[in-house]
Amino acid sequence: MPKRVLLSDDHDETRALKRRAREPDGYELRELGSAAGLEKAVAEFSPDLVVTDILMPCGDGISACKRLRAAPATADLAFIFVSAKGFDADQREALAAGGAAYLMTPFRPETLREVVRETLTDKIAVRVWGCRGPISVPEAAAGKYGGNTPCVEVVLPGRRRLIFDAGTGILLLGNRLVAQSLSKLAICFTHYHGDHTQGLPFFKPLYVPGNVVEIYGPADSSESLTKKIKGEMGGDYFPVSIEAFQASVDFVVVTERTFEMPGYSLSALYAFHPGRTVAYRVDLGGRSVVYASDNELPLANLEPEFSGEALRFAEFAAGTSLLIHDTTYSRSAYDQKRGWGHSCGEAVAALAVQAEVGQVCLFHHDPDSTDADIEAIHQEFVDACAARGADILAAPATEGVTIEL
Structure with a gap:
C-alpha cells in the first residue's frame, strides 16, 4: 500500500512543486489550500506525512501540528514544514512541535523528494x-x-x-x-x-x-x-x-x-x-x-x-x-x-x-x-x-x- 502524503499550502505553484517532488515515488496525495480543514483532512485521509506551510489563511501549520500530535491517534504523525520564513525562532518552534524537517523556499524538487523519502522510510x-x-x-x-x-x-x-x-x-x-x-x-x-x-x-x-x-x-x-x-x-x-x-x-x-x-x-x-x-x-x-x-x-x-x-x-x-x-x-x-x-x-x-x-x-x-x-x-x-x-x-x-x- 503506498504511503499517503497530505499537502497543505495556499499557493497553487508551491503545491505543484511539491506534487512534482513526490510523483516518481508513487505516494498517494491529497491537497489543501488552507489550514482550516487540515485536521479534518487528517481524520478522513489518514496520511503518513503532512507537508505544510507555516502561514496560511485560517491558521498556521505549526499550531495544527501541535494539536494533532497532542492527540493519541495522531501522536506519531510526521510533519515537514515549508516556508519562506527563515527566522531562527520559527525553525525552533517547528522542530519542537515535532517537525521532521524545515525547508525554506525556494528549493529543488529533488531536495524535497529526498527529505520525504527519509521521513517515510522504515529502514535504517x-x-x-x-x-x-x-x-x-x-x-x-x-x-x-x-x-x-x-x-x-x-x-x-x-x-x-x-x-x-x-x-x-x-x-x-x-x-x-x-x-x-x-x-x-x-x-x-x-x-x-x-x-x-x-x-x-x-x-x-x-x-x-x-x-x-x-x-x-x-x-x-x-x-x-x-x-x-x-x-x-x-x-x-x-x-x-x-x-x-x-x-x-x-x-x-x-x-x-x-x-x-x-x-x-x-x-x-x-x-x-x-x-x-x-x-x-x-x-x-x-x-x-x-x-x-x-x-x-x-x-x-x-x-x-x-x-x-x-x-x-x-x-x-x-x-x-x-x-x-x-x-x-x-x-x-x-x-x-x-x-x-x-x-x-x-x-x-x-x-x-x-x-x-x-x-x-x-x-x-x-x-x-x-x-x-x-x-x-x-x-x-x-x-x-x-x-x-x-x-x-x-x-x-x-x-x-x-x-x-
Missing part, C-alpha cells in the same frame, strides 16, 4: 563518508575504498540522524545536509584523536542559524567535553573558535550507559584504545548497528576464548545487525603493533562469531594499505570465520556506500 540507512585512519590519503592513493578519515552517518526512520565521528569525510556530508536544509542531528565522537575530529570545523550545518546539533563524547563533565571540542578550534590550531557556530549546540557526556531516545536507544561501552574511547550501539525495532572505529580486541594469541573485557565487548555487540569494526592491520602487521589500539581481521572474525552478528563492515583502513592489502584483510576475516564454522557477510568499508537494514 548507514552511509560511509570516511573510513581511513589515522590520517587521510590523497585521491591518487585512495583507491576504490576512499581516503577520508572516519565519519559514518546513520539515518533512522523519521529522519533521525546520528553521525559517528567527524573525520575529513564529514565535509561532504555537511555540504549535502545544508542542501537539504537539515535542522537537527547528533554527532557522536568515539574519542578525540585528530583523524576523528579534524573535519568538525568544516561541518557547515554548525554555522546555520536554527539548526540544533547535539555533540556526544566521552568526558568527565560537560565542561570537560566542551573544552575538548574548543581545543579543536581557535588558538594555535584553527583560525575560528566555536563561538562562530550559529546553530544551537548542546554537549552530552558519554559514559558506559544507555540513552533512551524517542523510538530508539543509543548505548556506549569503553573500547580498547589509547585515551578514553567508546564504541556505540544503536537499537531500533529489532535492528541494531555497532560502531567501533578504533578498538583493539584483547585476545591472547587471537584464540577464540572470550573472557573478561573481551567477553564484555562480545556481549555488547551480541546479535547486532551490522558491526562496523576496526580492522586496520593484517595478522602479520598486528603481531608487530600490539598495543597500538587497533585490530586485525582475524580478531574481528572471532568477535563476530562469538557475538553472532548479522554482517560486518571492515573499517579504519591503514593509510598505507592498497586496495589489495584491504582485500587481503577481508580474506583473512573470511578464512577465520570459516575456521570457526561460520559464514558471516562482510565487506571492506567503502566511501559513498550505503547499507540498509
Whole structure:
C-alpha cells in the first residue's frame, strides 16, 4: 500500500512543486489550500506525512501540528514544514512541535523528494563518508575504498540522524545536509584523536542559524567535553573558535550507559584504545548497528576464548545487525603493533562469531594499505570465520556506500 502524503499550502505553484517532488515515488496525495480543514483532512485521509506551510489563511501549520500530535491517534504523525520564513525562532518552534524537517523556499524538487523519502522510510540507512585512519590519503592513493578519515552517518526512520565521528569525510556530508536544509542531528565522537575530529570545523550545518546539533563524547563533565571540542578550534590550531557556530549546540557526556531516545536507544561501552574511547550501539525495532572505529580486541594469541573485557565487548555487540569494526592491520602487521589500539581481521572474525552478528563492515583502513592489502584483510576475516564454522557477510568499508537494514 503506498504511503499517503497530505499537502497543505495556499499557493497553487508551491503545491505543484511539491506534487512534482513526490510523483516518481508513487505516494498517494491529497491537497489543501488552507489550514482550516487540515485536521479534518487528517481524520478522513489518514496520511503518513503532512507537508505544510507555516502561514496560511485560517491558521498556521505549526499550531495544527501541535494539536494533532497532542492527540493519541495522531501522536506519531510526521510533519515537514515549508516556508519562506527563515527566522531562527520559527525553525525552533517547528522542530519542537515535532517537525521532521524545515525547508525554506525556494528549493529543488529533488531536495524535497529526498527529505520525504527519509521521513517515510522504515529502514535504517548507514552511509560511509570516511573510513581511513589515522590520517587521510590523497585521491591518487585512495583507491576504490576512499581516503577520508572516519565519519559514518546513520539515518533512522523519521529522519533521525546520528553521525559517528567527524573525520575529513564529514565535509561532504555537511555540504549535502545544508542542501537539504537539515535542522537537527547528533554527532557522536568515539574519542578525540585528530583523524576523528579534524573535519568538525568544516561541518557547515554548525554555522546555520536554527539548526540544533547535539555533540556526544566521552568526558568527565560537560565542561570537560566542551573544552575538548574548543581545543579543536581557535588558538594555535584553527583560525575560528566555536563561538562562530550559529546553530544551537548542546554537549552530552558519554559514559558506559544507555540513552533512551524517542523510538530508539543509543548505548556506549569503553573500547580498547589509547585515551578514553567508546564504541556505540544503536537499537531500533529489532535492528541494531555497532560502531567501533578504533578498538583493539584483547585476545591472547587471537584464540577464540572470550573472557573478561573481551567477553564484555562480545556481549555488547551480541546479535547486532551490522558491526562496523576496526580492522586496520593484517595478522602479520598486528603481531608487530600490539598495543597500538587497533585490530586485525582475524580478531574481528572471532568477535563476530562469538557475538553472532548479522554482517560486518571492515573499517579504519591503514593509510598505507592498497586496495589489495584491504582485500587481503577481508580474506583473512573470511578464512577465520570459516575456521570457526561460520559464514558471516562482510565487506571492506567503502566511501559513498550505503547499507540498509
